[in-house]
Amino acid sequence: MEEELWFTLFTLAKMGAQSKTLDISSTKLGKKMNISQQTASRRLQQLEEKGWLVRKITRKGQLVRLTDQGMNMLLEIYLWLQTIFDKKPPILIIEGELFSGMREGGYYISVNGYNRQFKEKLGFDPYPGTLNLRLKSYSDLQTKKLLLNYPGILIDAFENKGRTFGQVKCFKTRINDKVDGAVLLIQRTHYGEDVLEVISPLYLREKLKLKDGEKIRLKIFLSHVEEKGS
CATH class of the missing domain: 2.40.30.30 (Riboflavin kinase-like)
Structure with missing residues (x-):
């Protein structure tokens, strides 16, 4: 479950949610990640509950932006990868x-x-x-x-x-x-x-x-x- 949320966080960051408020629907996110609209909607809700993003529901969809806590989670994944690929332990x-x-x-x-x-x-x-x-x-x-x-x-x-x-x-x-x-x-x-x-x-x-x-x-x-x- 946690890995799925991390990947959703990563996808939102690639779409720009790390530096700006992103206007996105759960349908659009679902298509981007090749998952159902219901699953995308649930993941956004879970990310909000964890404090990894803030969101505001609109008539067309929702506005989302990653929080500092969400960015820290992405940084943790990056650092994990760094320890795996670095030839010399940092x-x-x-x-x-x-x-x-x-x-x-x-x-x-x-x-x-x-x-x-x-x-x-x-x-x-x-x-x-x-x-x-x-x-x-x-x-x-x-x-x-x-x-x-x-x-x-x-x-x-x-x-x-x-x-x-x-x-x-x-x-x-x-x-x-x-x-x-x-x-x-x-x-x-x-x-x-x-x-x-x-x-x-x-x-x-x-x-x-x-x-x-x-x-x-x-x-x-x-x-x-x-x-x-x-």
Whole structure:
């Protein structure tokens, strides 16, 4: 189902709905995609419900335009394709300033639903705590926004004792070119958009002799496997 909606979104973008309001009927869209008018109408409704487009019904049809959320979905597909066709796995570099957080990371990492998935999907048992980095520069903040649209390693949401724990997207990373770990993009977090949280099988502050205020460099691998010797 999701793939069908993505392709419908792509078709509308090719017709110009990414940059202007498009006047289109479900009959015309159906012919364009070789599907029935009813199916085209249903998909437009579903795209609107997801917030991927806005539409206004008119006497002749409807006016539609892709939202920022819809464009982000197309960007995510583009980035998936990029990771498939690039000969060399793409890498992002981010620098942040180390600071002491709310000390909740150890608890969440130790929760069985998260810990088990970290071991299975990241290949290591994380130290019970996160390294918290505050992004200072405009470039690093924009890089994080780009990172949000890349497909990562998904840690699924789950329930435990009546409490819901949200989804986490991870990327393997190398900290200061010395220690391997993972960047966490947490669905539910108390931190703002200028913060990245990092985990590792090691106690990073001790291993790398780190103190608050120091600059930390992350080499983030956008494929699921880090490139050896990078």
